[in-house]
């Protein structure tokens with residue numbers, strides 16, 4: 001790790017190692033509905049570097065072909081990516097499927113239905129963990145997650161608290177392979193390593209919850225050449241770094257199907 005893109009992260013990992021601490025990393029990919037070439041590409045990368053994958057699947061669109069593609073892949077867990085990935089935001093609000101203006105009972109019903117769909121398709125691989133589309137869900141619905149049979153939540157940026165509601169563990173992602181507001185172009189490797197180092201430093205100094213695993217966010221259907229190259233470089237380097245651990249999503253969320 002002497003090349004420039006790695007310098008800041010390498011230095012931060014050395015600080016953790018000096019403290020006798022091993023930071024946890026994890027990989028989440030969003031928007032899966034079907035078995036596609038780009039999904040194959042992602043699965044191949046994860047298999048090559050033996051990285052556990054948390055695949056956030058949209059229940060309303062999920063196909064039998066996707067379930068068949070994932071069958072037997074023990075290092076792939078399925079998270080619940082909302083219900084239909086429909087935007088219900090009104091006015092100038094940011095995109096959200098679980099917008100504050102919607103009735104809680106309706107949204108809770110969608111979560112229950114989505115959970116049943118994923119359990120039916122993916123069996124034990126489907127974890128009771130909600131990855132809300134656009135990483136947005138209001139506090140009212142978070143308080144209902146346990147009632148909907150969900151015990152995990154994952155959004156974006158450092159979590160405020162470990163348990164945002166009774167019986168619900170939150171673990172977010174912290175760096176994004178796509179720069180959505182910059183023409184949806186792929187993030188450069190240096191941007192990702194800098195972002196990872198920033199979350200590790202925040203955890204080390206107490207500015208962020210040290211127990212939260214540091215998450216990389218991917219979108220296999222929307223990644224350009226740069227994003228794929230960056231993901232490959234990250235996994236190739238970080239998968240075998242003895243200073244890092246890659247716990248499974250089951251371990252991170254303490255969630256069993």
Ligand SMILES: [Zn+2]
Pocket residue numbers: 030031081085133134
């Ligand atoms: Zn999404």
